[in-house]
Amino acid sequence: MPDDRWVSTTMGSDQGEVRDTIISEGPGRGGPGNWGQGEGGSQRAKVRIAATADVHCTKGSSGRIEALFGSVHERADVLVLCGDLTDHGTQDEAVLLARELTHVRIPVVAVLGNHDHEAGTPEKVADTLSEAGVQVLDGEAVEVNGVGFAGVKGFLGGFGRGTLGFWGETAVKAFVQAAIDEALKLEHALAHLQTDQRVVLMHYAPIDTTCEGERKEIYPYLGCSRLEEPLMRAPVDVVFHGHAHKGSLTGQTAQGIPVFNVAMPLLLGSGSEVPYMLYEL
Protein backbone atom coordinates (compact mmCIF):
# COMPACT_ATOMS: atom_id res chain seq x y z
CA MET A 1 0.00 0.00 0.00
CA PRO A 2 1.74 3.17 -1.14
CA ASP A 3 0.24 5.56 1.38
CA ASP A 4 -1.94 5.63 4.46
CA ARG A 5 -4.70 7.85 3.13
CA TRP A 6 -6.33 4.80 1.65
CA VAL A 7 -9.02 3.90 4.18
CA SER A 8 -9.24 0.14 4.13
CA THR A 9 -12.67 -1.39 4.27
CA THR A 10 -11.39 -4.86 3.65
CA MET A 11 -13.10 -7.48 5.73
CA GLY A 12 -10.85 -8.71 8.50
CA SER A 13 -8.40 -5.87 8.03
CA ASP A 14 -6.77 -4.64 11.18
CA GLN A 15 -7.29 -1.13 9.86
CA GLY A 16 -10.91 -1.71 10.63
CA GLU A 17 -13.68 0.73 10.00
CA VAL A 18 -13.65 4.04 8.26
CA ARG A 19 -11.86 6.56 10.39
CA ASP A 20 -13.96 9.01 12.34
CA THR A 21 -11.36 11.79 12.39
CA ILE A 22 -12.93 13.56 9.49
CA ILE A 23 -14.87 15.31 7.84
CA SER A 24 -16.59 18.24 6.34
CA GLU A 25 -20.24 18.23 5.60
CA GLY A 26 -20.86 16.77 2.16
CA PRO A 27 -22.02 19.34 -0.35
CA GLY A 28 -25.23 17.58 -1.21
CA ARG A 29 -26.27 16.61 -4.69
CA GLY A 30 -27.85 18.77 -7.25
CA GLY A 31 -25.47 19.23 -10.10
CA PRO A 32 -22.43 21.34 -10.72
CA GLY A 33 -24.00 24.45 -9.25
CA ASN A 34 -24.20 22.81 -5.86
CA TRP A 35 -20.63 21.63 -5.65
CA GLY A 36 -18.77 23.30 -2.82
CA GLN A 37 -16.06 25.62 -3.95
CA GLY A 38 -12.65 25.14 -2.50
CA GLU A 39 -11.21 27.22 0.26
CA GLY A 40 -7.64 26.20 -0.47
CA GLY A 41 -4.92 26.22 2.13
CA SER A 42 -4.27 23.85 4.99
CA GLN A 43 -7.47 24.67 6.91
CA ARG A 44 -9.67 22.88 4.41
CA ALA A 45 -11.46 19.90 5.92
CA LYS A 46 -10.49 16.58 4.47
CA VAL A 47 -12.53 15.20 1.65
CA ARG A 48 -13.43 11.54 1.54
CA ILE A 49 -13.34 10.06 -1.94
CA ALA A 50 -15.15 6.87 -2.88
CA ALA A 51 -13.56 5.60 -6.09
CA THR A 52 -14.66 2.76 -8.28
CA ALA A 53 -14.80 1.71 -11.93
CA ASP A 54 -16.31 -0.85 -14.28
CA VAL A 55 -19.84 -0.78 -13.00
CA HIS A 56 -20.95 -2.08 -16.44
CA CYS A 57 -24.59 -1.09 -16.11
CA THR A 58 -26.84 -3.23 -18.32
CA LYS A 59 -30.54 -3.12 -19.13
CA GLY A 60 -31.00 -5.59 -16.28
CA SER A 61 -29.23 -3.46 -13.70
CA SER A 62 -32.35 -1.77 -12.38
CA GLY A 63 -31.96 -1.45 -8.62
CA ARG A 64 -28.40 -2.79 -8.65
CA ILE A 65 -26.61 0.55 -8.98
CA GLU A 66 -28.83 2.17 -6.39
CA ALA A 67 -28.05 -0.70 -4.03
CA LEU A 68 -24.33 -0.31 -4.66
CA PHE A 69 -24.11 3.44 -4.10
CA GLY A 70 -27.32 4.54 -2.37
CA SER A 71 -25.57 4.80 1.00
CA VAL A 72 -22.16 5.97 -0.19
CA HIS A 73 -22.85 9.41 1.34
CA GLU A 74 -22.47 7.83 4.78
CA ARG A 75 -18.80 7.17 4.05
CA ALA A 76 -17.71 9.64 1.41
CA ASP A 77 -18.10 13.21 0.15
CA VAL A 78 -17.63 12.53 -3.53
CA LEU A 79 -18.08 9.45 -5.71
CA VAL A 80 -15.57 8.89 -8.51
CA LEU A 81 -16.46 6.55 -11.39
CA CYS A 82 -13.53 5.59 -13.62
CA GLY A 83 -15.24 4.40 -16.77
CA ASP A 84 -17.06 1.41 -18.19
CA LEU A 85 -20.10 2.93 -16.59
CA THR A 86 -22.29 1.04 -19.04
CA ASP A 87 -21.78 -2.37 -20.62
CA HIS A 88 -22.34 -1.49 -24.27
CA GLY A 89 -22.75 2.29 -24.28
CA THR A 90 -26.39 2.13 -25.35
CA GLN A 91 -28.90 4.83 -24.61
CA ASP A 92 -31.04 2.38 -22.64
CA GLU A 93 -28.13 1.59 -20.36
CA ALA A 94 -27.20 5.24 -19.96
CA VAL A 95 -30.76 6.23 -19.07
CA LEU A 96 -31.03 3.45 -16.53
CA LEU A 97 -27.67 4.32 -14.98
CA ALA A 98 -28.55 8.00 -14.82
CA ARG A 99 -31.81 7.17 -13.08
CA GLU A 100 -30.04 4.92 -10.57
CA LEU A 101 -27.40 7.53 -9.83
CA THR A 102 -30.00 10.11 -8.89
CA HIS A 103 -30.20 8.21 -5.60
CA VAL A 104 -26.58 9.13 -4.83
CA ARG A 105 -26.62 12.12 -2.48
CA ILE A 106 -23.05 13.29 -3.03
CA PRO A 107 -21.39 14.73 -6.15
CA VAL A 108 -20.43 12.17 -8.77
CA VAL A 109 -17.40 12.72 -11.00
CA ALA A 110 -16.87 10.29 -13.88
CA VAL A 111 -14.96 9.48 -17.03
CA LEU A 112 -16.11 7.15 -19.77
CA GLY A 113 -14.47 3.83 -20.60
CA ASN A 114 -14.13 1.77 -23.76
CA HIS A 115 -17.43 0.00 -23.11
CA ASP A 116 -19.19 3.36 -23.07
CA HIS A 117 -17.97 3.81 -26.65
CA GLU A 118 -19.15 0.45 -27.97
CA ALA A 119 -22.45 1.71 -29.41
CA GLY A 120 -20.63 4.52 -31.19
CA THR A 121 -22.39 7.30 -29.29
CA PRO A 122 -20.29 8.05 -26.21
CA GLU A 123 -21.45 11.67 -26.30
CA LYS A 124 -25.01 10.49 -25.68
CA VAL A 125 -23.87 8.49 -22.65
CA ALA A 126 -22.04 11.53 -21.34
CA ASP A 127 -24.96 13.88 -22.02
CA THR A 128 -27.46 11.58 -20.36
CA LEU A 129 -25.36 11.31 -17.24
CA SER A 130 -24.61 15.04 -17.23
CA GLU A 131 -28.33 15.81 -17.32
CA ALA A 132 -28.67 13.69 -14.19
CA GLY A 133 -26.05 15.81 -12.42
CA VAL A 134 -22.97 13.63 -13.00
CA GLN A 135 -19.84 15.60 -13.85
CA VAL A 136 -18.45 13.68 -16.83
CA LEU A 137 -14.85 14.68 -17.52
CA ASP A 138 -13.17 14.32 -20.91
CA GLY A 139 -10.08 16.43 -20.65
CA GLU A 140 -11.72 18.78 -18.19
CA ALA A 141 -11.34 19.46 -14.49
CA VAL A 142 -13.76 20.20 -11.69
CA GLU A 143 -13.36 21.28 -8.10
CA VAL A 144 -15.28 19.62 -5.27
CA ASN A 145 -14.86 20.91 -1.72
CA GLY A 146 -11.49 22.39 -2.55
CA VAL A 147 -10.09 19.27 -4.21
CA GLY A 148 -9.46 19.30 -7.95
CA PHE A 149 -10.43 16.40 -10.17
CA ALA A 150 -9.03 16.01 -13.69
CA GLY A 151 -10.30 13.23 -15.88
CA VAL A 152 -9.80 11.52 -19.22
CA LYS A 153 -10.71 8.16 -20.64
CA GLY A 154 -7.13 7.47 -21.58
CA PHE A 155 -6.12 4.92 -24.18
CA LEU A 156 -4.05 1.82 -24.73
CA GLY A 157 -0.68 1.21 -26.31
CA GLY A 158 1.58 -0.52 -23.82
CA PHE A 159 4.07 0.40 -21.17
CA GLY A 160 7.70 1.37 -20.79
CA ARG A 161 9.97 0.25 -23.58
CA GLY A 162 7.07 -1.76 -24.98
CA THR A 163 4.99 1.34 -25.66
CA LEU A 164 3.89 1.37 -29.28
CA GLY A 165 5.81 4.04 -31.18
CA PHE A 166 4.64 6.63 -33.68
CA TRP A 167 6.14 4.91 -36.69
CA GLY A 168 5.16 3.04 -39.83
CA GLU A 169 1.68 2.62 -41.18
CA THR A 170 -0.84 5.42 -41.05
CA ALA A 171 -3.15 3.19 -39.02
CA VAL A 172 -0.45 2.65 -36.41
CA LYS A 173 0.24 6.37 -36.22
CA ALA A 174 -3.47 7.09 -35.77
CA PHE A 175 -3.61 4.56 -32.97
CA VAL A 176 -0.62 6.06 -31.20
CA GLN A 177 -1.94 9.56 -31.78
CA ALA A 178 -5.13 8.63 -29.90
CA ALA A 179 -3.03 7.86 -26.82
CA ILE A 180 -1.00 11.04 -27.25
CA ASP A 181 -4.21 13.06 -27.55
CA GLU A 182 -5.55 11.60 -24.31
CA ALA A 183 -2.30 12.47 -22.53
CA LEU A 184 -2.49 16.02 -23.85
CA LYS A 185 -6.09 16.31 -22.70
CA LEU A 186 -5.02 15.27 -19.22
CA GLU A 187 -2.19 17.80 -19.24
CA HIS A 188 -4.67 20.48 -20.32
CA ALA A 189 -7.12 19.53 -17.57
CA LEU A 190 -4.45 19.60 -14.89
CA ALA A 191 -3.25 23.00 -16.06
CA HIS A 192 -6.68 24.43 -15.30
CA LEU A 193 -6.70 23.33 -11.67
CA GLN A 194 -5.71 25.85 -9.03
CA THR A 195 -6.34 23.61 -6.05
CA ASP A 196 -3.68 22.45 -3.61
CA GLN A 197 -4.85 18.88 -3.98
CA ARG A 198 -5.44 17.17 -7.30
CA VAL A 199 -7.00 13.86 -8.15
CA VAL A 200 -6.73 12.24 -11.56
CA LEU A 201 -9.26 9.75 -12.82
CA MET A 202 -8.93 7.76 -16.01
CA HIS A 203 -10.19 4.48 -17.34
CA TYR A 204 -7.02 2.98 -18.76
CA ALA A 205 -3.97 2.32 -16.61
CA PRO A 206 -1.05 4.79 -16.70
CA ILE A 207 1.37 2.20 -15.26
CA ASP A 208 1.72 -1.54 -15.63
CA THR A 209 2.00 -2.33 -11.92
CA THR A 210 -1.74 -2.09 -11.38
CA CYS A 211 -2.28 -4.48 -14.31
CA GLU A 212 -0.38 -7.29 -12.59
CA GLY A 213 -2.68 -10.25 -12.33
CA GLU A 214 -3.89 -9.90 -15.89
CA ARG A 215 -2.31 -11.98 -18.67
CA LYS A 216 0.92 -10.41 -19.86
CA GLU A 217 -0.24 -10.78 -23.47
CA ILE A 218 -3.00 -8.20 -22.95
CA TYR A 219 -0.97 -5.58 -21.05
CA PRO A 220 -0.70 -3.35 -24.15
CA TYR A 221 -4.51 -3.20 -24.23
CA LEU A 222 -4.87 -2.23 -20.57
CA GLY A 223 -3.24 1.17 -20.69
CA CYS A 224 -0.31 3.21 -21.81
CA SER A 225 2.76 4.85 -20.29
CA ARG A 226 1.95 7.97 -22.29
CA LEU A 227 -0.77 8.64 -19.69
CA GLU A 228 1.90 8.83 -16.99
CA GLU A 229 3.76 11.67 -18.67
CA PRO A 230 1.38 14.51 -17.63
CA LEU A 231 1.60 13.24 -14.06
CA MET A 232 5.31 14.03 -14.10
CA ARG A 233 4.77 17.68 -14.92
CA ALA A 234 1.89 18.66 -12.64
CA PRO A 235 1.46 18.09 -8.92
CA VAL A 236 -0.99 15.23 -8.45
CA ASP A 237 -1.89 13.53 -5.18
CA VAL A 238 -3.51 10.35 -6.38
CA VAL A 239 -4.61 8.57 -9.54
CA PHE A 240 -7.58 6.24 -9.90
CA HIS A 241 -8.24 4.03 -12.91
CA GLY A 242 -10.12 0.89 -13.86
CA HIS A 243 -10.34 -1.40 -16.92
CA ALA A 244 -7.97 -4.10 -15.63
CA HIS A 245 -10.60 -6.17 -13.82
CA LYS A 246 -8.06 -8.77 -12.74
CA GLY A 247 -5.19 -6.41 -12.05
CA SER A 248 -3.70 -5.18 -8.80
CA LEU A 249 -5.11 -2.58 -6.44
CA THR A 250 -2.05 -0.47 -5.82
CA GLY A 251 0.94 0.95 -7.60
CA GLN A 252 2.75 4.23 -8.05
CA THR A 253 4.19 6.33 -10.81
CA ALA A 254 7.91 6.64 -11.36
CA GLN A 255 7.77 9.76 -9.20
CA GLY A 256 5.88 8.06 -6.39
CA ILE A 257 2.33 9.26 -7.00
CA PRO A 258 -0.06 6.59 -5.69
CA VAL A 259 -2.07 4.85 -8.38
CA PHE A 260 -5.10 2.72 -7.54
CA ASN A 261 -6.88 0.30 -9.83
CA VAL A 262 -10.43 0.59 -8.53
CA ALA A 263 -12.14 -1.77 -10.98
CA MET A 264 -15.17 -2.93 -9.02
CA PRO A 265 -14.65 -6.63 -9.76
CA LEU A 266 -11.12 -6.30 -8.42
CA LEU A 267 -12.23 -4.46 -5.28
CA LEU A 268 -14.97 -6.95 -4.47
CA GLY A 269 -12.68 -9.86 -5.30
CA SER A 270 -10.15 -8.45 -2.86
CA GLY A 271 -12.65 -8.64 -0.01
CA SER A 272 -13.79 -5.03 0.13
CA GLU A 273 -17.03 -4.63 2.06
CA VAL A 274 -18.08 -1.84 -0.27
CA PRO A 275 -17.92 -1.58 -4.06
CA TYR A 276 -15.50 1.35 -3.95
CA MET A 277 -12.19 2.35 -2.46
CA LEU A 278 -12.21 5.06 0.19
CA TYR A 279 -9.45 7.64 0.12
CA GLU A 280 -9.18 10.89 2.03
CA LEU A 281 -7.44 14.06 0.99
Ligand SMILES: [Fe+2]
Ligand atom coordinates in the same frame (compact mmCIF):
# COMPACT_ATOMS: atom_id res chain seq x y z
FE1 LIG B 1 -14.51 -2.90 -17.59
Ligand SMILES: [Fe+2]
Ligand atom coordinates in the same frame (compact mmCIF):
# COMPACT_ATOMS: atom_id res chain seq x y z
FE1 LIG C 1 -12.64 -1.10 -19.96
